[in-house]
Amino acid sequence: MVESEQEVKSRAWPTANKKMSKQILDLLNQAVQLRQIKKGANESTKALNRGVAELVILAADTEPLEIVMHIPLLCEDKNVPYVYVEKQADLGRACGVSRNIVSATILAGDTQIKNQLLEMKDSVEQLLL
Numbered sequence: 394m395v396e397s398e399q400e401v402k403s404r405a406w407p408t409a410n411k412k413m414s415k416q417i418l419d420l421l422n423q424a425v426q427l428r429q430i431k432k433g434a435n436e437s438t439k440a441l442n443r444g445v446a447e448l449v450i451l452a453a454d455t456e457p458l459e460i461v462m463h464i465p466l467l468c469e470d471k472n473v474p475y476v477y478v479e480k481q482a483d484l485g486r487a488c489g490v491s492r493n494i495v496s497a498t499i500l501a502g503d504t505q506i507k508n509q510l511l512e513m514k515d516s517v518e519q520l521l522l
Contacts, residue, residue, distance in 0.1 A: 405453035407520035418487035449475040474517040
């Protein structure tokens with residue numbers, strides 16, 4: 394059974410718009426410079442379980458989407474905001490690697506991006522309402 398692209402996008406909710414996606418990816422790029430990031434579904438899951446995750450970013454074009462569907466459930470349990478961006482390739486590029494990435498997590502820390510991170514968390518939480 395092949396799902397249409399629209400059905401997959403409806404399961405990938407909340408999805409950031411283009412402007413917000415750019416802001417999220419810029420914040421992710423800054424977090425990479427500060428080594429305040431975990432890349433991939435497994436590392437994101439570990440960060441959530443350990444309680445060090447601040448914001449989780451997922452790729453909406455993950456195929457099959459089920460490989461990251463446990464992460465939103467964990468995020469809701471741990472009260473961590475999460476958001477989908479359109480493409481795995483954009484997520485990978487923002488993380489500074491040449492591979493596609495299905496999930497990235499910005500970790501908690503008292504760094505220069507703390508205020509930006511708080512603002513982004515508020516924006517993401519507004520999408521969830």
